[in-house]
Amino acid sequence: MLRRIQRMLIKEFLQMLRDPRMRVVIFGVPVIQMTIMAFALTTDVMNIRTAVLDMDKTPASRELIESFTAGNYFRISSYLQSDRELSGVLDRGDVRAVLQIPSGFGKDIHSERTATFQLITDGTDSNSTAIALGYAGMIVSEYSDARQMDRLARKGITTKPVQIETVSRAWFNPNQESRFYYVPSLIATMLFIFSLMLTSIGIVREKEIGTIEQVMVTPIRSLEFILGKTIPYMITGYISMTIMLCVAFVVFDVHVRGSLPFLYAVTGIYLVGNMGLALIISGSASTQQQALLTSFLVLMPSVMLSGFMFPLNNMPDPVRYATLFNPMRWYLEILRGIVMKDVGLAVLWPAITAQAGLSLTFLIVAAARFKKTLS
Amino acid sequence: MQPNTTTPENLPAIEADGLSKTFGEVKAVDRLTLQVYPGEIFGLVGPDGAGKSTSLRMLASIMDPSSGSARIAGCDVSREAAKVKEHLAYMSQQFGLYRDLTVQENIDFYADLYGVTQKGRKARIEELLDFSHMRPFVNRRAGDLSGGMKQKLQLACALIHTPKVLLLDEPTNGVDPLSRRDFWRILHRLRQDRVSILLTTAYLDEAERCDRVGLINQGRIIAVGTPEEIKRLMQGRILTIRSNEARKILAILQGRLSTISANVFGDTVHLVCRDIEETEKLARQVIQEAGYPVNQIQEAPPTLEDVFVSVLGHDGSHPTRKPLRQQKQAFASHAATASREIAVEVQHLTRRFDSFIAVDDMSFQVQRGQIFGFLGPNGAGKSTTIRMLCGLLRPSSGNGTVAGFNIRTETEEIKLRIGYMSQKFSLYEDLTVEENIDFYGGIYGLSGNRLDLRRDWAVEMAGLTEHRKSLTAVLSGGWKQRLALACAILHEPPIVFLDEPTSGVDPLSRRRFWDLIYSMADQGITVFVTTHYMEEAEYCDRIALIYGGKMIAAGSPLELKTRSMQDEIIDLRCPDPQALAEPLRLLPGVRDAALFGSGLHIVTADAEAARKEINRFLQENSIAEATLATILPSMEDVFVSLIEEVDRRNLSADQPGDRP
CATH class of the missing domain: 3.40.50.300 (P-loop containing nucleotide triphosphate hydrolases)
Structure with missing residues (x-):
């Protein structure tokens, strides 16, 4: 039994390493994807291009503009002369926000009336707009506070008024940099893609060229064949993960805070489940294209509903319950827990139990279906 | 020109x-x-x-x-x-x-x-x-x-x-x-x-x-x-020896005669030689000494295939001969006795795919050491039957045994004792010749010294000594086919199933492949082979004709040709036979006229009457250089006439059949 599995492994690795494309997929793609994606996929909103339409042109309006540019959040890219230009710059996407200060803004402040100005944003990208508006609100309230102080000072009150301040701390990611959030997500996604697609294609390819039939008439058992076919992809999955963790450390300075052996152990549960899924897919596909397409159909919702980009808590209840059956959702929770929070079994046991349950289910279904695959 | x-x-x-x-x-x-x-x-x-x-x-x-x-x-x-x-x-x-x-x-x-x-x-x-x-x-x-x-x-x-x-x-x-x-x-x-x-x-x-x-x-x-x-390019002339012991005769003739090549085709030995009289004399003498029966010795006109082999196969049949001897040692374990044991037996075997019946109530026996041919068009149910016998597919009903083991319940035992080569020469194209052999050897449980021996044997048998380290993808069809066979029999099985092994392979490789099949049969191995090449069917000891999932006839090639066909066949050699096929078909008493090789085969219920009609037709159209002969039907004639009979029956029985 062991000898036959060993032979399968030798053959699998020979094939894998001989194919230049596979070598790139296993060793190159994780590095490249990781680097590019993690740099590109950032929700940190900085340097928002902003146009200014200052119809007031008073020291007060200039002060307001200055307060906007003081941080790195807004960058003035153009000054408009009239409000006719306004819709143009937004339509073309030249700027993401327009700061419009009406004439009389300075006078209102001076005469201690409520002064208004307008911040128009491009709402097509609702997420970053919301973030930009948040920044703006912060800036304006600071500005407003300063004006208030000025006013009190003029009236001779120098002590600070009573104020309530929130001191917020983001644990596990003090600077709230998105890379800490995205690097583990990317690892989970890439592992999912690799193990699902490569494995299902690898099995279906044997079906396509007919070798599966040739092999099944030998004394080999289906279990040995399955193991021989999936173990190599598990190993490549681990290799890819290791490479990605290294890249994360070297390039992004993201290191695993929790226990590495624990991480590798639970990753195994995830990979086994993916192998099961891949086997199920390869059972229903008879060509490599079909396998690829089916994997893709499984992949898309799994990634989207994993909490990778969109928080699960915001999803409507039925969808949220559906995500309970998404292996990637649980793995992401585990991975973030270990990489960022350094938590262990004590905290992660529900996720790990769910993950293991799913993996086991997939395997049972796959084993039941595999016999059919052959005939 | x-x-x-x-x-x-x-x-x-x-x-x-x-x-x-x-x-x-x-x-x-x-x-x-x-x-x-x-x-x-x-x-x-x-x-x-x-x-x-x-x-x-x-x-x-x-x-x-x-x-x-x-x-x-x-x-x-x-x-x-x-x-x-x-x-x-x-x-x-x-x-x-x-x-x-x-x-x-x-x-x-x-x-x-x-x-x-x-x-x-x-x-x-x-x-x-x-x-x-x-x-x-x-x-x-x-x-x-x-x-x-x-x-x-x-x-x-x-x-x-x-x-x-x-x-x-x-x-x-x-x-x-x-x-x-x-x-x-x-x-x-x-x-x-x-x-x-x-x-x-x-x-x-x-x-x-x-x-x-x-x-x-x-x-x-x-x-x-x-x-x-x-055909005039043929080097040497062809002497044919028909005998029921053709393979044994070839064995004793080899080495005794200085022929250009020697092959067996069914019950006939083909000797290509320079001096035909000398060869015939010597051959008669050798065969007589050995005491084998001979039906007929005569010179045969070369076919294009003979020319093809003689012009292109400079290394002709020779390279296969040497490995064959070594193969004999390798297979010695099975060469024991050529007793009349039954290797494969099925009764009422049926396989349905949803409403489609791929194999319909099939029963037959294959004796040990026999070359059993399964002949039929694509989609007739040949592969499905083989896959059931190999334990790849469960029969819907019926039963059978392979090497004495039940095909329903003892598939694991069967898999140890059979070699199987599927239609597509299932090799890993991105592995080298040796890596393929090692892989299949490994999953058959060979290792160490035995694997080394078998690897050398396989490489030599497939004629791939110089290509051991080549990627399988670059090999031509004939080579792949021989390598696939070698991989399928690495574990020296007593029964070998070959599913369309020669499909899409050129005639030269096909001949070499049949040499290998013969040498396996000589060593007591049962060879179960499917083919849609009619002439290959004649190389088998027994054949079963399969059509629409049913076995429509079975027997030795000679039996089928003499017994299963009611109609007679007239062979017409004439210039431009294609043009004559249509008008001849319209003659009274002629059932069909079809191209066959470079002539026409005319199917008729009464050869005597038909010949008269044909002769009159030839005279009327002043076709002088034509020769007529009533001949033993070829396997293709038999097959086509049996199929047409089945179709006629189906047509009259129910709605329009599969074939107009």
Whole structure:
């Protein structure tokens, strides 16, 4: 039994390493994807291009503009002369926000009336707009506070008024940099893609060229064949993960805070489940294209509903319950827990139990279906 | 070299002048020069990888030549590709059909592509459906058609516009004899319409029907001429010895006679020799000493296949002989006694796929050491039966044993004792020859010293000593086929199942492969082989004819030829037999007249009466150089007549059958 599995492994690795494309997929793609994606996929909103339409042109309006540019959040890219230009710059996407200060803004402040100005944003990208508006609100309230102080000072009150301040701390990611959030997500996604697609294609390819039939008439058992076919992809999955963790450390300075052996152990549960899924897919596909397409159909919702980009808590209840059956959702929770929070079994046991349950289910279904695959 | 149709105003419709194609280092086609005239069928014959398909692709202006030029109907293929395509129909080996569209939709699609006007279209399609016998299937999806019908549909699609030139790349590969007959009828009709036809084929009996033949090897044309002219290139003459102990006779003759080559075909030994009288004398003497029975010794005219083998197979049958002896040692364990044990037995075996019955109530026995042939068209249920016997597929009902083990319950035991080679030569193309052997050896449980021995044996048997480290992908079909066989029998099984092992392999490789099969049988191995090559069926000890999932006849080739056919066969040798087939079929008492090799086979219930009719017809049409002979039917005659009988029965029994 062991000898036959060993032979399968030798053959699998020979094939894998001989194919230049596979070598790139296993060793190159994780590095490249990781680097590019993690740099590109950032929700940190900085340097928002902003146009200014200052119809007031008073020291007060200039002060307001200055307060906007003081941080790195807004960058003035153009000054408009009239409000006719306004819709143009937004339509073309030249700027993401327009700061419009009406004439009389300075006078209102001076005469201690409520002064208004307008911040128009491009709402097509609702997420970053919301973030930009948040920044703006912060800036304006600071500005407003300063004006208030000025006013009190003029009236001779120098002590600070009573104020309530929130001191917020983001644990596990003090600077709230998105890379800490995205690097583990990317690892989970890439592992999912690799193990699902490569494995299902690898099995279906044997079906396509007919070798599966040739092999099944030998004394080999289906279990040995399955193991021989999936173990190599598990190993490549681990290799890819290791490479990605290294890249994360070297390039992004993201290191695993929790226990590495624990991480590798639970990753195994995830990979086994993916192998099961891949086997199920390869059972229903008879060509490599079909396998690829089916994997893709499984992949898309799994990634989207994993909490990778969109928080699960915001999803409507039925969808949220559906995500309970998404292996990637649980793995992401585990991975973030270990990489960022350094938590262990004590905290992660529900996720790990769910993950293991799913993996086991997939395997049972796959084993039941595999016999059919052959005939 | 002059085609018989040439008249001064007759310019060649296909003209290649020094056409060459190189892929990197490899010269796929090397200075190909040929002309095909209107109304001529030209056959390009050669082993795998000889450059046949590449030549056709260049002529079809699909591929640019590296050097040289070619003209189709006077238009240059590289400079006037658009014009060329107006005059041309091309059929590649891959199916250019849309599997999800129906027959009608496929034809309509091609009609649109070629811009056939609505006016002429209907009549043309009707005509095509008629002469391809496809009318009953217009609403069937192309993917559901049998191999032969797909080929015919593809030809119909290619002919939707009236081309001057027709290029066909192995059009009848894997097609059953009945469809092949239809196919040749269509080609003949086109030839009468003065279409130039250039085709490649692996069936040499088809090559004999061509007006001219070109033998191509390693990209180069080595001979061109009518089949008769080509046959004169044969080195040496052929002595045939018919005997029930043909294989034993070959064994004792080998080494005793100085022949160019020696092969067994069924119950006949073929000796190719320089001095036929001397050889005959010596052979008689040797056989007499050994005391084997001999039915007949006579000289036979060479067939194109003999020429092909003698011209291209310089290393002919010799390389296989040496490994064979070593093989004997390797298989010694099974060579024990040639007792009449039963190796395979099935009773009422049936397999259904949903409502479709692939194998219908089949029962037969195969004795140990026998070569048992399973003969039938594509889709007849041959592979399904083999897969059930190998334990890959569970029977729906019925039972059977292989090597004494039940095919339902003891599949694991069976798998230890059988070798199986599937249709597709299932090798890992991205592994080397040795890695493939090691892999299959490993999963058969061989290791260490035994694996080393078997690896050496396998490499030698497949004739791949110089290619041990080559990637399997670069090997030609014949080599892959032998390697696949070697891998399937690494564990020295007593029973070997070969599913269409010679499909798509050139004649030279096919002969070598049969040598291997014979040597396995000699050592007591039971060989169960499926094929759709009729002549291969004659090489088997026993055959079963399979059609529509049912076994319609079984017996030794001789039994089938003498007993199972009620009709008689008259062989007619005459010039231009294709033209005579139609009128002869209309004669009273003639059931059918079909091309066979370079002549016609006429099927009749009463040979005496029919001969009179045929002679009268020949005289009326003043055809002088014709010879008539009442002969033993060939396996193809038997098969076709049995199939037609089944179809007739089905037709009268229920709705329109599968075949019009």
